[in-house]
Amino acid sequence: MFYRENGQFKSSYREDQQILGIRQDRWFIFGLIAFAFLVVPFVASDYMFRAILIPFLIVSLAAIGLNLLVGYCGQISLGHAAFMAIGAYAAYNLVVRFPQLNFLLVLVLAGLIAAGVGILFGLPSLQIKGLYLGVATLAAQFFIDWVFARVKWFTNYSPSGSVSTAPIELFGYKFDSPVERYVLVLAVVIVFALMAKNLVRGHIGRSWMAMRDMDVAAEVIGIRPMYAKLSAFAVSAFYAGVAGALWGFVHLGSWEPAAFSINFSLNLLFMIIIGGMGSILGSFIGAAFIVLLPITLNQVLPPLGALVGMNFGTAMASHLEFMIFGALIIFFLIVEPLGIARLWAIGKEKLRLWPFPH
Amino acid sequence: MKLRISIAAAAVAAVTGALAPAGAAFAQAKEQFFPVLSYRTGAYAPNGVPFANGYVDYLKLINARDGGINGVKATWEECETGYATDRGVECYERLKGKGPTGATVVHTLSTGITFALTDKSFTDKIPIITAGYGRADSVDGQVFKWNFPLGGTYWGAADMLVQHIGKKEGGLDKLKGKKIALVYHDSPYGKEPIALLQERAKMHGYDLSLLPVTHPGVEQKATWLQIRQNRPDYVFLWGWGVMNSTAIKEAVAVGYPRDKMYGVWWAGAEPDVRPAGDGAKGYNALTFMAPAGIGKVHQDVIKFVHDKGQGTGPKNEVGEVLYNRGLVAAMMSVEGVKRAQTKYGKKPLKGEEVQWGLENLALDQKALAAIGFAGFADPISTSCVDHEGGSSARIHTWDGSKWVVGPDRYTADQQIIKPMIKASAAKYAQEKKIAVRDCAKELASSK
Numbered sequence: 040m041f042y043r044e045n046g047q048f049k050s051s052y053r054e055d056q057q058i059l060g061i062r063q064d065r066w067f068i069f070g071l072i073a074f075a076f077l078v079v080p081f082v083a084s085d086y087m088f089r090a091i092l093i094p095f096l097i098v099s100l101a102a103i104g105l106n107l108l109v110g111y112c113g114q115i116s117l118g119h120a121a122f123m124a125i126g127a128y129a130a131y132n133l134v135v136r137f138p139q140l141n142f143l144l145v146l147v148l149a150g151l152i153a154a155g156v157g158i159l160f161g162l163p164s165l166q167i168k169g170l171y172l173g174v175a176t177l178a179a180q181f182f183i184d185w186v187f188a189r190v191k192w193f194t195n196y197s198p199s200g201s202v203s204t205a206p207i208e209l210f211g212y213k214f215d216s217p218v219e220r221y222v223l224v225l226a227v228v229i230v231f232a233l234m235a236k237n238l239v240r241g242h243i244g245r246s247w248m249a250m251r252d253m254d255v256a257a258e259v260i261g262i263r264p265m266y267a268k269l270s271a272f273a274v275s276a277f278y279a280g281v282a283g284a285l286w287g288f289v290h291l292g293s294w295e296p297a298a299f300s301i302n303f304s305l306n307l308l309f310m311i312i313i314g315g316m317g318s319i320l321g322s323f324i325g326a327a328f329i330v331l332l333p334i335t336l337n338q339v340l341p342p343l344g345a346l347v348g349m350n351f352g353t354a355m356a357s358h359l360e361f362m363i364f365g366a367l368i369i370f371f372l373i374v375e376p377l378g379i380a381r382l383w384a385i386g387k388e389k390l391r392l393w394p395f396p397h
Numbered sequence: 398m399k400l401r402i403s404i405a406a407a408a409v410a411a412v413t414g415a416l417a418p419a420g421a422a423f424a425q426a427k428e429q430f431f432p433v434l435s436y437r438t439g440a441y442a443p444n445g446v447p448f449a450n451g452y453v454d455y456l457k458l459i460n461a462r463d464g465g466i467n468g469v470k471a472t473w474e475e476c477e478t479g480y481a482t483d484r485g486v487e488c489y490e491r492l493k494g495k496g497p498t499g500a501t502v503v504h505t506l507s508t509g510i511t512f513a514l515t516d517k518s519f520t521d522k523i524p525i526i527t528a529g530y531g532r533a534d535s536v537d538g539q540v541f542k543w544n545f546p547l548g549g550t551y552w553g554a555a556d557m558l559v560q561h562i563g564k565k566e567g568g569l570d571k572l573k574g575k576k577i578a579l580v581y582h583d584s585p586y587g588k589e590p591i592a593l594l595q596e597r598a599k600m601h602g603y604d605l606s607l608l609p610v611t612h613p614g615v616e617q618k619a620t621w622l623q624i625r626q627n628r629p630d631y632v633f634l635w636g637w638g639v640m641n642s643t644a645i646k647e648a649v650a651v652g653y654p655r656d657k658m659y660g661v662w663w664a665g666a667e668p669d670v671r672p673a674g675d676g677a678k679g680y681n682a683l684t685f686m687a688p689a690g691i692g693k694v695h696q697d698v699i700k701f702v703h704d705k706g707q708g709t710g711p712k713n714e715v716g717e718v719l720y721n722r723g724l725v726a727a728m729m730s731v732e733g734v735k736r737a738q739t740k741y742g743k744k745p746l747k748g749e750e751v752q753w754g755l756e757n758l759a760l761d762q763k764a765l766a767a768i769g770f771a772g773f774a775d776p777i778s779t780s781c782v783d784h785e786g787g788s789s790a791r792i793h794t795w796d797g798s799k800w801v802v803g804p805d806r807y808t809a810d811q812q813i814i815k816p817m818i819k820a821s822a823a824k825y826a827q828e829k830k831i832a833v834r835d836c837a838k839e840l841a842s843s844k
Contacts, residue, residue: 090490092484135828188583188609195828198592198821199532199585201512207829210732215520290484295509295585297612300484334487336479353477354437354446 157276430496748798
């Protein structure tokens with residue numbers, strides 16, 4: 040009733056090609072962004088910022104990066120946290136060695152360094168596919184973990200192998216409080232998400248999707264596999280690198296190689312599978328699911344248990360958290376194998392017809 | 398399996414009791430809130446559970462026996478970190494604002510979480526006690542205003558172990574040419590002692606080999622094959638959780654003599670040696686503050702807490718090594734609050750005020766005896782420059798059924814450690830752009 044495009048006529052190609060073709064969608068997204076920028080900073084608590092919103096946004100960015108590679112180009116990567124680690128350590132080294140650099144520049148440089156490494160580890164994709172490629176990217180994970188744990192130069196010879204970052208400064212302004220950091224991350228994530236969205240709608244994205252759907256056919260119609268695959272690895276690693284740098288500098292503040300372990304890589308993969316492969320929105324939904332659900336369960340379960348007269352402690356809550364979380368993953372995979380983003384799309388289709396389906 | 402069931406049962410029993418008082422936290426105002434970051438699940442649970450039980454039991458004792466800290470009731474809430482840094486930070490954020498004055502003081506019980514929270518401490522102004530763990534350089538209170546590695550650091554621990562084997566060999570000069578292997582948890586925790594062991598290696602000419610074990614430490618076959626090949630004269634074990642018992646079992650498997658193995662104080666408790674059965678006999682470890690045993694404070698815990706059905710864990714675990722360490726850790730928090738109360742009054746205090754208390758602790762033997770810790774804690778005397786307050790320990794040996802404490806007491810050699818701390822802390826201050834405090838000036842202005 041409210042959500043339909045009747046009467047919205049497109050009179051130019053420009054209008055026809057915009058990301059959000061329907062006016063209601065546009066309002067909704069602009070409203071959401073305005074809410075995130077103008078309302079959230081004034082109402083959310085420190086806890087919300089530091090434990091929920093900031094990690095959610097940064098992880099979303101990393102998930103977008105992985106989605107570009109796995110969801111759009113069809114190349115599996117089991118070592119994406121390693122590219123985040125590259126970004127984080129690259130940013131750390133840049134800041135330590137060139138303290139006068141602007142933080143935004145550091146972010147981009149860290150992303151570029153990660154992209155370079157991404158291309159390097161993307162090379163096997165030219166020869167091998169599927170699971171075998173997955174195993175090859177696993178090597179990236181372990182190799183990079185090893186490098187940062189063993190080569191002291193990268194951690195600036197810190198005795199415990201853990202690095203700490205300097206406070207973030209931009210144009211002489213210190214990003215100290217959680218609110219400021221949140222706004223910084225939000226701005227970066229929105230810009231990069233928009234870039235990703237445009238990338239996948241354009242020429243490069245279409246060549247990726249062609250590679251994904253059938254590489255032989257793609258080659259026949261004139262898409263160069265090397266260019267398409269390596270560009271996907273590069274862009275994907277770039278996103279991961281930027282996310283890694285943010286994760287280290289904005290969220291953790293100090294970290295060790297274990298912060299970017301194989302678990303993180305697998306979590307990223309779960310995010311895009313649950314959220315929706317080949318969907319930017321899906322990356323956000325998946326990140327929300329994986330980051331927020333365990334924490335929510337952990338906090339909601341004890342009071343819920345108390346309601347029904349069951350009094351269980353932190354250990355029991357933690358066990359239940361794992362069980363329910365696992366069950367929900369399986370549930371969503373069975374109900375909607377294409378991800379929660381697909382549910383959202385179906386919902387929108389239905390809403391367009393509602394209340395008169397025929 | 399049996400162990401696991403009993404742990405699970407203990408955990409369930411534990412926290413059902415613990416949650417009850419936390420729920421009523423907001424009703425009264427005269428309360429001091431203690432966040433409890435614990436881990437009762439995961440690979441580190443065997444060690445995390447007794448510590449948490451001890452910590453919570455002591456807070457219960459303070460309320461039941463003394464009616465609170467000088468009339469201010471202690472409240473607390475547990476949060477499960479699973480020893481994971483990100484969850485630890487989340488827990489800290491969740492708990493730091495609770496209670497009438499916010500979190501009083503936080504024990505991270507993980508080196509990774511310590512590193513992460515140290516960064517936040519400068520803005521949050523909540524003291525972090527890392528009794529026997531954490532960053533070694535945080536002894537320097539001029540840089541690390543909010544960190545309190547009370548009673549010892551890993552640099553101190555490594556130093557004492559070298560002193561001990563030097564003594565066994567008949568002098569530190571006899572260590573020349575000896576081979577020492579460090580089997581360590583591959584994390585900031587396990588890597589901390591390396592700097593000091595290398596420094597000492599330069600002085601005494603022993604040969605140090607570093608053998609990292611990846612988290613969680615159940616896979617150590619390759620490490621111990623290396624040990625079998627190299628036959629080091631001594632093995633230092635820097636493990637935590639299941640890694641310790643696995644290491645001892647592997648030592649049995651490759652036939653490495655257990656009496657040549659020395660664990661840090663986090664690798665020297667009952668859950669570490671019991672799974673290895675008889676094989677653990679002869680294994681040594683450092684003690685931290687309290688050895689195993691029952692003292693006055695334990696009798697009080699049993700009388701006021703366990704006999705009332707309020708015990709956090711099983712009663713027969715009261716007096717075990719890690720339980721006692723939990724008690725001592727809670728005692729440090731409470732004594733910090735008590736000391737601060739002498740300056741700021743007997744009311745709920747902010748973290749900032751408790752920081753002063755922790756920085757001016759003066760717990761001598763007499764004071765410790767008065768609170769029931771005679772023989773179960775070492776004197777602590779802190780100042781603005783020294784946040785450690787003394788570091789000494791003994792070696793205890795597992796005889797197959799209990800820990801037997803050795804006669805000698807070792808004190809960390811500050812001549813070696815001090816310059817290292819200064820250098821490391823200065824580097825941190827520079828990296829983080831922290832203004833270094835001037836302790837002499839602060840002291841003068843407070844008078």
